[in-house]
Amino acid sequence: MKQKRAYKYRIYPTDEQKQVLARIFGCCRFVYNWALRQKTDAFYKEQQRLYYKDLSEALTQLKKQPEYTWLSEVSSVPLQQALRHLDKAFLHFFEGHAEYPTFKKRHDQQSATYTDNAFRWDGTDLMLAKMHAPLDIVWSCPLPKGAKPSSITITKDCASRYFVSILVEEDIPQLPSTDRSIGADLGLKSFVVLSDGEVIGNPKFFREDEKKLAKAQRRHAKKKKGSKNREKARKKVAKIHARITDRRRDFSHKLSTRLIRENQTICVEDLAVKNMVKNHKLSKAISDVSWSEFVSQLEYKARWYGRHLVKIDKWYPSSKRCFDCGHILDSLALDVREWTCPECVVHHDRDINAAQNIHAVGLTVFEACGEAVRPGTVKAKPGTPQRNRKAS
Numbered sequence: 001m002k003q004k005r006a007y008k009y010r011i012y013p014t015d016e017q018k019q020v021l022a023r024i025f026g027c028c029r030f031v032y033n034w035a036l037r038q039k040t041d042a043f044y045k046e047q048q049r050l051y052y053k054d055l056s057e058a059l060t061q062l063k064k065q066p067e068y069t070w071l072s073e074v075s076s077v078p079l080q081q082a083l084r085h086l087d088k089a090f091l092h093f094f095e096g097h098a099e100y101p102t103f104k105k106r107h108d109q110q111s112a113t114y115t116d117n118a119f120r121w122d123g124t125d126l127m128l129a130k131m132h133a134p135l136d137i138v139w140s141c142p143l144p145k146g147a148k149p150s151s152i153t154i155t156k157d158c159a160s161r162y163f164v165s166i167l168v169e170e171d172i173p174q175l176p177s178t179d180r181s182i183g184a185d186l187g188l189k190s191f192v193v194l195s196d197g198e199v200i201g202n203p204k205f206f207r208e209d210e211k212k213l214a215k216a217q218r219r220h221a222k223k224k225k226g227s228k229n230r231e232k233a234r235k236k237v238a239k240i241h242a243r244i245t246d247r248r249r250d251f252s253h254k255l256s257t258r259l260i261r262e263n264q265t266i267c268v269e270d271l272a273v274k275n276m277v278k279n280h281k282l283s284k285a286i287s288d289v290s291w292s293e294f295v296s297q298l299e300y301k302a303r304w305y306g307r308h309l310v311k312i313d314k315w316y317p318s319s320k321r322c323f324d325c326g327h328i329l330d331s332l333a334l335d336v337r338e339w340t341c342p343e344c345v346v347h348h349d350r351d352i353n354a355a356q357n358i359h360a361v362g363l364t365v366f367e368a369c370g371e372a373v374r375p376g377t378v379k380a381k382p383g384t385p386q387r388n389r390k391a392s
């Protein structure tokens with residue numbers, strides 16, 4: 001079965017290419033923000049919902065106005081794609097997985113997506129529309145032989161590094177099936193706790209970086225607005241942030257690949273942002289991002305390799321429920337790491353108990369759906385029977 005897979009590489013654009021990219025990033029950002037404004041206004045003023053088609057037509061009209069002719073000076077494809085990205089952001093919002101879309105800022109990560117009518121790939125070189133030379137790509141791993149990229153995305157992160165992400169369709173060989181399954185609780189104290197008792201992700205691994213980041217942020221905040229030193233401090237913050245993101249992503253890739261290899265079915269909690277406890281602490285913000293990245297990695301790797309990921313809705317009281325007897329506590333404060341069940345007197349480690357519950361309910365959901373489910377993600381909906389049974 002053909003699967004879509006993105007390959008990401010570092011690129012080193014020439015000064016000329018940097019200028020072209022800066023313009024295209026700026027135009028994409030403008031179009032995205034303009035469309036977000038249109039959508040929001042249309043809804044508040046006329047209770048009307050604008051879709052991609054409406055906005056695409058409005059954009060064509062906008063480009064005809066004399067003060068917006070500069071929008072026609074760049075390739076039109078990434079601008080259309082910016083509208084698609086906004087559509088996706090709204091979809092995530094309506095599904096409850098993300099907050100309401102916000103305006104993109106100049107200092108955020110920048111991106112532009114080109115579909116295959118706006119770039120040329122000859123098997124060695126990648127050439128973008130309106131550019132005179134191919135991109136200088138660091139091929140850290142090869143693209144599959146004969147790959148035909150369907151779209152490519154250029155990004156510039158906050159630390160001013162450029163990347164290209166190449167989307168290709170390929171045959172990914174499925175892993176031999178196994179009868180092992182596991183539940184994973186995404187914790188605050190450790191990154192992940194498994195239902196078999198394994199605790200993964202020593203927080204010390206991340207904490208040192210976080211301290212450095214907090215220090216750099218404090219320094220940045222103290223500098224005078226608009227000053228050169230403030231800009232320098234901002235770059236420093238961005239650099240540390242980028243390193244943390246890279247390290248975490250690497251960690252999460254290794255772990256998700258391992259779990260997918262070892263297990264046929266993996267059960268996790270669905271992390272609807274909406275339902276998450278609001279906490280603006282830095283470390284919490286970073287964990288949120290890496291968790292959702294981890295879950296999405298499990299999601300697509302399950303699809304690739306013929307495994308199953310079962311997502312349990314947040315309504316399920318995984319922490320408060322005793323795995324051994326099914327008793328549910330009225331409340332359990334976040335800082336309580338261990339507790340004893342008043343009903344059956346079993347002593348629980350908070351996270352392992354939660355992982356065991358997630359595992360058990362996940363398997364129940366999975367069995368209820370039958371073996372006929374396609375590889376990929378299975379979602380537990382409210383009302384799913386929660387039998388009091390132990391996972392084997």
Ligand SMILES: [Zn+2]
Pocket residue numbers: 322323324325326327341342343344345346
């Ligand atoms: Zn109990």
